[in-house]
Amino acid sequence: MTAQTVLEKDARAAFGHLRLDGVTRRFGRATALSGFDLRIEGGEFIALLGPSGCGKSTALNCLAGLLPLSEGEIWLDGQRVDTLPPERRGFGMVFQNYALFPHLSVRKNVAFGLSVRRTGKAETARRVDEALRTVELTEHADKLPGQLSGGQQQRVAIARAIVLRPKLVLMDEPLSNLDAKLRVQMRTEIRRIHQDLGLTTVYVTHDQEEALALADRVVVLRSGEVEQIGTPEEVYTHPASAYIAGFMGYRNLLELPVLAGGGPAEAGGRVTVGNEGGLVLTGVARQPVPGPRAVAAVRPEDLRVAGPPGSTAGENVMAVRVEVSEFHGREVAAEGVMDDGRVVHFRSPERIAPGDRVALTVAPERVLVFGDGAQDALSGNGEAFEDPAAGTGARDGG
């Protein structure tokens, strides 16, 4: 990594912080992004996470200067940048389809930004070599982009952006066109380059696994508004809403009437939801639960198979009939149906077969209760996110 020392110094010195101030973008009557506030510290890795249409790509394009703002301001330290055209912002961008110049060799693609800036020949050659070495593409330097594989093209796109020592690197779903194995590899690669070069990165993705793995802070967007900002741990363990819980692995979202607790005084305390004589769940609410109904969120892996129905009684017990069971190595992922028709996802270390009747229990501190937006969390969950459970499920192993 000795070759990177020059890049490193420049990037680290680039800026203190970037501030987005009420950034709003409308398309006709539709608001794609409304009042987006964010302060990004130099050296941070920020992930903008959300389903398609949530405004994350709009936010990135506004930052890059490819879309003018309808309202709001963007400040880089003391300088206002939202009025500058993209070519004068000095931000690097990696596009979803890489946007490599098809008529230029890999070397010339990477050198493009330098030659636009009329950098000297020797300096250009040195920095291009350095960038190509960083992404391990030295031996492909003279090929055209069309002769490279998807993963290699992706690395060219990254090299082309970082060779300019940009103040800020913007990445628009850069891994979405790669196959699953390469995606995980390149993810690590992106994080490594970010750390080694001391870059500041804003990364757009719809994949919560990617966002959690890469980012220092995750910004969850929904319908153009910020839903939650926090470290990956905060977002994963304390999702701010049932909507976020839904794609952070809380695959079971059960809408139920509130039975006890949930007043403003008891915020952060226990809430009991359920039907008299039927399913009753006690869980933790971090915000007051004002309404008569609430959503209880439970991760499949927090449900424990207690035995046949009737073996346990009382609260936090669900009796289900197994509908589907999938072999996942050490455990079985199963889908069961309760008597009232609600579907429950759970795991079992023991083999269970469709048709079996089992009782499931869950510890109260593992149940999250959300009072707000009960309805739309349920209807919104899963429709736009690409298989939310699969992503978080894979995380559990590691």
Next chain:
Amino acid sequence: MAVEAPARPPKAPVPRRSGLRHRLAERGVDRVLFLLVPAVLVVGLLFVYPMLYGVGLSLQPKDGGGPLGNYTGFFRDSYERSTVWKTLRLAVPAALINVGASVPIAYRLRGRFRGRRLLTAALVLPVTLGTVLVADGLLRYLGPKGWFNRVLLDTGLADEPVRLIYNYWGVLFSLIITGFPFAFLLVLAYMSGIDPTLERAAATLGAGPWQRMRRIVLPLLAPGLATTFVLTFVLAFSVFPSATLVGEPAGETRVMAIAAYQAAFEKYDYSMASTIAVLMGVFELLVISVALLLRGRLYTGPATGGKGS
């Protein structure tokens, strides 16, 4: 299959026959080829035969002098020979102007915006008008008493009417008006084939509008421009009506097509007319080969920057 055949003598004839059909099919020879018959007949009867007949005719001079008599005659006669230069002098600039003017307009119109269809339709309208109508309009508009000259005279930009019809300029204008829509439509199609994210990528790398045009759009467009040039050049090269109507058909716009027409229908020398027609083809092919040779030196792959394209 051929290896297997001797091992099973009684069944040998069957695999051999299907083997032949199989081998033919691998080379693309199967019954679907019969679909080509109508097209081959039409091309043969309406194009190949008349063309060969014309070439044959051109080699049988009316006045004798060997098979190439007409060709040597054409180049020895300075009046006839000059038609080559007169035609090229009209067709090459007209094609270049049409392609050149299409680029900035197509560049502006490449994205989606309100009224794009209307504007495109307006630009393409001259195609439907026909040369004669355009020539008639030009005669009125650019004539000594037309609007153009009246404006020039009234604003004092000229002391006497500028002569723009019945000469080289009239024909050139006419070729531009009728040729531009073709060039524009082609260039617009090529322009739309360039992935717009390439320009956005160039912008984030620091390239201003002019740099993006010069380094990204033009190189990717160039092969398409060469093709467009060839097509509009061919259209302009065979100019006949406007050279007669708004030009000076006895003088500076006596193009090759007029010479061929006069040979055939004024001198009734079909052999000479065929010779001139063949020479028209030869000169067109010369210019086209130059354009295509240059095109071959350019990047001609896909104009998109992504995976799977």
